[in-house]
Amino acid sequence: MDSTGDGNALETLVAQSAGVLLTMGLSAEPAAVRRVAEVLAKNVSEGSGLDMDDAVQCLTPEGVADAIARAAEGDDQAVAVRPVRARDGAVAVPPWVSGRLVMALAKIAQWAGPNGATRSQHHAFDLSVELGDALLHSKDSGLMEIHLDLLAEVQKLAEQAADRIESGKWSPCPCGQRHDGEDVPQAFVVALRSDAELAGRLLSKAEGD
Incomplete structure (x- = not known):
């Protein structure tokens, strides 16, 4: 277990969130996705009193991906997002x-x-x-x-x-x-x-x- 709670649950959330981003036509480095997930989990933990393990479990891949997409639209400094390259040639x-x-x-x-x-x-x-x-x-x-x-x-x-x-x-x-x-x-x-x-x-x- 790491400082953000259940490491396995967090890594699974990061991988699934990255997959959702791809369906939205966006890609982001796993480290960037992880940082956003950690911030969201911390917010949930502080707002509800849950420990980090349970806070991570409250998050969904769709929610994390949506937060990243919205940050990208606002040119947020915290997330390195790039469009997915789908064209050939x-x-x-x-x-x-x-x-x-x-x-x-x-x-x-x-x-x-x-x-x-x-x-x-x-x-x-x-x-x-x-x-x-x-x-x-x-x-x-x-x-x-x-x-x-x-x-x-x-x-x-x-x-x-x-x-x-x-x-x-x-x-x-x-x-x-x-x-x-x-x-x-x-x-x-x-x-x-x-x-x-x-x-x-x-x-x-x-x-x-």
């Missing part, structure tokens, strides 16, 4: 496309960090690494292959960032706070939407072939 593009998308992701990460959007920041970093790896393994023809789901994730991340900047949810100030008279950098928003459109066009073309 890749699209061949010239290296400048990867360079442009990497630059967009770097800017997204630069904005996300000070604004407390740690999950978006890490996601942007992860995608940048994947694009860099694809560039290193590019073909002699001068083309490189980008996984279709990677393109979809870049498109969504760029669209979300543009929306958050334009709506004022993200501040350009390093402190991450909005200030009176602060202008929205429209040129950057336009550039992000253009990058999202580029990823979307490549994805549509590949899926239409």
